[in-house]
Amino acid sequence: MYYEPGVTPHGLPHDPFKSCVIPRPIGWISTVDRQGRHNLAPFSQFQNVTFDPPIVMFSANQNSDGARKDSVRNAEQTGEFVWNMATWAQREAVNVSAEELPHGVDEFERAGLAKLPSRRVKPMRVAGSPIQFECVYLNTLRFPGTPPMGSADVVFGRVVGVHIDDDALDANGLVDVLKIRPIARMGYYDYTAVDNVFRMVIPGNNAALLAGLEGSADKTQQATGGAA
Numbered sequence: 001m002y003y004e005p006g007v008t009p010h011g012l013p014h015d016p017f018k019s020c021v022i023p024r025p026i027g028w029i030s031t032v033d034r035q036g037r038h039n040l041a042p043f044s045q046f047q048n049v050t051f052d053p054p055i056v057m058f059s060a061n062q063n064s065d066g067a068r069k070d071s072v073r074n075a076e077q078t079g080e081f082v083w084n085m086a087t088w089a090q091r092e093a094v095n096v097s098a099e100e101l102p103h104g105v106d107e108f109e110r111a112g113l114a115k116l117p118s119r120r121v122k123p124m125r126v127a128g129s130p131i132q133f134e135c136v137y138l139n140t141l142r143f144p145g146t147p148p149m150g151s152a153d154v155v156f157g158r159v160v161g162v163h164i165d166d167d168a169l170d171a172n173g174l175v176d177v178l179k180i181r182p183i184a185r186m187g188y189y190d191y192t193a194v195d196n197v198f199r200m201v202i203p204g205n206n207a208a209l210l211a212g213l214e215g216s217a218d219k220t221q222q223a224t225g226g227a228a
């Protein structure tokens with residue numbers, strides 16, 4: 001089949017677009033508003049966009065009433081947000097935190113989640129989530145779309161702090177993805193959880209390219225002669 005979005009009918013029971021871009025990692029984003037009230041919500045339109053310096057983005061479609069999402073407003077107004085990794089163990093809490101609630105309602109409390117303080121930013125971290133990024137807001141790209149929910153606010157932030165639970169690292173210092181089982185969004189109401197891994201190395205000896213994929217050595221240590 002072939003269709004042109006918004007121009008020709010797809011003829012399917014549900015728009016297949018989001019079911020084609022899968023699996024999408026979940027940006028479980030915590031923020032505070034100007035009054036210091038806590039907010040937490042999942043965004044599957046989430047990614048790292050570069051890694052040196054590390055920058056992430058989440059994309060929030062406007063609410064069904066056309067209002068901008070709390071996560072966007074808070075990040076813009078306070079200049080900070082935290083990304084929490086969403087795992088199989090906390091899948092129900094992820095879902096509960098997605099409910100559209102009045103501004104100021106604390107989804108941590110709603111989902112029965114404990115808060116952990118951050119070091120560089122005010123938004124709290126989700127206790128039990130194995131990895132969190134503390135982020136400083138950079139900018140927002142706004143894409144006008146088809147009402148009521150098509151418009152999107154794409155929020156970018158620089159990662160200034162990375163927390164990894166020691167239990168989430170294996171004996172070789174690698175993130176133990178099979179242990180932590182991140183969840184990811186598929187289409188419809190479907191999700192997946194990481195339960196297998198396979199390896200491939202790009203052919204050739206382009207060290208810079210391979211380091212970009214594997215993750216480079218610790219530049220902080222290099223800069224200080226290994227003393228850091």
Ligand SMILES: Cc1cc2nc3c(=O)[nH]c(=O)nc-3n(C[C@H](O)[C@H](O)[C@H](O)COP(=O)(O)O)c2cc1C
Nearest residue numbers: 041042043044045059060061069070071098099100
């Ligand atoms: C797993 C999951 C992924 C979601 N991804 C998105 C997304 O990418 N963009 C979006 O606008 N809403 C997404 N939602 C819905 C938001 O989480 C929901 O609108 C939430 O109430 C927004 O909260 P806020 O207004 O406090 O920011 C998602 C919901 C779930 C359960």
